[in-house]
Amino acid sequence: MNSDEPYNIPLPPVFEDRLTQFQRLMLLKVLRNGKMIFQVKCFVKAELGAKFIESPPFDLEGCLADSSNITPIIFVLSPGADPIAYLNALAVKKGMKEKLQAISLGQGQGVKAEKLIREATATGGWVCLQNCHLSASWMPELEKIQETQDGNLIHAEYRLWLTSMPSTAFPVPVLQGGLKLTNEPPKGLKANMTRSLTDIGEARYEGCSKPREYKKLLFALSYFHAAILERRKYGAIGWNIAYEWMNSDFNTSEMNLMLYLDQQPEVPYIALNYLIAQVNYGGRVTDDKDIRCIKAMLKNLMRSEIMQDGYKLSKLDTYYAPPEGTLQEALNYVASLPLDEDPEVFGLHTNANIAFEIKTVSYFVDTVLLMQPRASGGKVVKTPEEIVTDMAIDLGKQLPANMNFDKAHEVTFELTPEGVENSLGVFVRQEIQRFNTLLSRIRSTLVDLEKAIQGTVVMSMELEAMFQSFLDNKVPLNWEKVGYPCLKPLGSWFKDLIMRIEVVGDWLYNGPPISYWTPAFFFPQGFNTAAMQSYARATTTAIDTLVFRTNVMPCFNKDIKEKPETGVYVYGLFMQGARWDSTKKCVDDSQLGVVIVEFPVIWLEPILEEDLKVDKQFTCPLYKTSIRAGELSTTGHSTNFVQYMNIPTDRDQDYWIRRGTALLCMTDY
Numbered sequence: 001m002n003s004d005e006p007y008n009i010p011l012p013p014v015f016e017d018r019l020t021q022f023q024r025l026m027l028l029k030v031l032r033n034g035k036m037i038f039q040v041k042c043f044v045k046a047e048l049g050a051k052f053i054e055s056p057p058f059d060l061e062g063c064l065a066d067s068s069n070i071t072p073i074i075f076v077l078s079p080g081a082d083p084i085a086y087l088n089a090l091a092v093k094k095g096m097k098e099k100l101q102a103i104s105l106g107q108g109q110g111v112k113a114e115k116l117i118r119e120a121t122a123t124g125g126w127v128c129l130q131n132c133h134l135s136a137s138w139m140p141e142l143e144k145i146q147e148t149q150d151g152n153l154i155h156a157e158y159r160l161w162l163t164s165m166p167s168t169a170f171p172v173p174v175l176q177g178g179l180k181l182t183n184e185p186p187k188g189l190k191a192n193m194t195r196s197l198t199d200i201g202e203a204r205y206e207g208c209s210k211p212r213e214y215k216k217l218l219f220a221l222s223y224f225h226a227a228i229l230e231r232r233k234y235g236a237i238g239w240n241i242a243y244e245w246m247n248s249d250f251n252t253s254e255m256n257l258m259l260y261l262d263q264q265p266e267v268p269y270i271a272l273n274y275l276i277a278q279v280n281y282g283g284r285v286t287d288d289k290d291i292r293c294i295k296a297m298l299k300n301l302m303r304s305e306i307m308q309d310g311y312k313l314s315k316l317d318t319y320y321a322p323p324e325g326t327l328q329e330a331l332n333y334v335a336s337l338p339l340d341e342d343p344e345v346f347g348l349h350t351n352a353n354i355a356f357e358i359k360t361v362s363y364f365v366d367t368v369l370l371m372q373p374r375a376s377g378g379k380v381v382k383t384p385e386e387i388v389t390d391m392a393i394d395l396g397k398q399l400p401a402n403m404n405f406d407k408a409h410e411v412t413f414e415l416t417p418e419g420v421e422n423s424l425g426v427f428v429r430q431e432i433q434r435f436n437t438l439l440s441r442i443r444s445t446l447v448d449l450e451k452a453i454q455g456t457v458v459m460s461m462e463l464e465a466m467f468q469s470f471l472d473n474k475v476p477l478n479w480e481k482v483g484y485p486c487l488k489p490l491g492s493w494f495k496d497l498i499m500r501i502e503v504v505g506d507w508l509y510n511g512p513p514i515s516y517w518t519p520a521f522f523f524p525q526g527f528n529t530a531a532m533q534s535y536a537r538a539t540t541t542a543i544d545t546l547v548f549r550t551n552v553m554p555c556f557n558k559d560i561k562e563k564p565e566t567g568v569y570v571y572g573l574f575m576q577g578a579r580w581d582s583t584k585k586c587v588d589d590s591q592l593g594v595v596i597v598e599f600p601v602i603w604l605e606p607i608l609e610e611d612l613k614v615d616k617q618f619t620c621p622l623y624k625t626s627i628r629a630g631e632l633s634t635t636g637h638s639t640n641f642v643q644y645m646n647i648p649t650d651r652d653q654d655y656w657i658r659r660g661t662a663l664l665c666m667t668d669y
Helices: 021-031 033-047 060-066 084-093 110-123 136-147 172-177 189-200 211-237 247-263 269-280 288-299 327-335 352-371 384-398 423-454 461-471 490-510 524-539 653-659
Strands: 073-076 100-104 126-130 159-164 179-181 515-517 546-552 568-571 574-576 579-581 586-588 596-598 602-608 617-623 641-648 662-664
Touching: 021 033, 033 352, 060 084, 060 179, 084 100, 084 126, 100 110, 110 126, 110 136, 136 172, 189 211, 189 247, 189 327, 211 247, 211 269, 211 288, 211 352, 247 269, 269 288, 288 653, 384 423, 384 461, 384 490, 423 461, 423 490, 423 524, 524 546, 524 602, 524 641, 546 641, 586 641, 617 653
Parallel strands: 073 159, 073 179, 100 126, 126 159, 515 568, 617 662
Antiparallel strands: 546 602, 568 602, 574 596, 574 662, 579 586, 617 641
């Protein structure tokens, strides 16, 4: 349970010899879910052989040898990898450079592509059709061309090369009949930095008028480029959205770096930070929290301190900008770096590995479920139909009745002196209507599902998807559509729903509570507005001059006995990427192995915006779920981001931004 490599440790003697490889895999799934993917490799290696867990080298010449004049060679593209350079090199080697014709598909390019194929089949040339996924309307024509080809009537040296991102528009027969290969970009900080520095070349590396400044800042830039790419593997704690930065972003930034150093008497750190973080790389970034993070990451590297030979690029002693020297010396230093990086390299806590491993395992299991046959064979205790029927009956029994407005407490929808319903009453009324809609949908679909299984009503596509969701322990899509954002599996989701209804029902029937469970609401942004509006009306203050001061209380909800004088108490939040230190009364690094911790009660105190002080504060975003990316709804609010909360810190807030620290309304389980 405590080992970093539990898959390598022998089991107790009673199990070591008795369990099969698959049983060992199941045991690890239960005990150490995040490490399961490593045991999967052990299982595949034992059952099929080591070659099935090792990526083969990129062998374009071997693919050519295996192909024929009617077998297309298909490059499955991945972000950051372009195989065309390899194809051009192969064409030169095979003496086909003059006979290689390439065209990038898109609107109106289909006719040109057909002409190239027609000519090449007669003369024995090579045709490369790039980006097939961008020409979905022409794909049926490509399929027709391939199906009507006769190898005896086509020149023996003719070859068709296709490149495409994974796409449903790509013709299945062409895919099945072709040779498929992919070449992913280098993985890991070490491999990325090696590629970036190697591409610069010796001549350019020595070509700046300020050699020391250029070499130091170029190294920092290559580190930054590799770090932001590798942060993507950590999911939402790395970036809200996984951006597809390319070599071109690095090359443009390097050119700007040399230009500014050559033309400015001093190193313009502020200009370089803005140009690289917000223009070159930031031009691809669409989320404002990610812009904040990319600025914080570069600010730590593109600064005057980097000119000191001992300046550390991260908390780890291993990573620093090497002394001024040759390109080969810089590459030698990069070659000495560890193959597997600690998340600290990217500004993240070591715990980020846990989240990354769980995310990887979850994606793996979902993929396995996707490929699983829908019909079960062999003798089973219960059929899928019986399992789903029992689940539907059980959930139906637990489902509470719709909330009744007629039984509302007199204070819940109390009128203000002006004769209008109080703001919090308006808010909770809308919440109850949403919950009642969801309850009605659940109740009716459970009945329909039972009838469909019995055969008394038609099993529609919606009910069939619901049936499969029950078997996979996932929330059905027809419930999600009228529900709230939540990543919990079906069992946990249903318990969470009942808790939310109990909390909102208590407000309806017994009046406003002392403190509010923010995660209970469909629309917590609306709750904040209602609470602020209540204060604004009571004090006759213009609401647009008010903000909330975030006061972290020294207790949890069970210790709260009375309401605050102004504002509201909120509870039930969780912190990811850091923790609250009740002794120091500020945010602090997570404890090893504890990824998410419960956060104390927060007093949202309305004050005038001009009185808000944010010195020694971390402006912490609050999200509904751990998948932090959201969509902008018609109300102008994000479907996931709720608000910023200013939390006391004894460090620079950029430290916590690089950590990916955030508050969440709920965990995933």
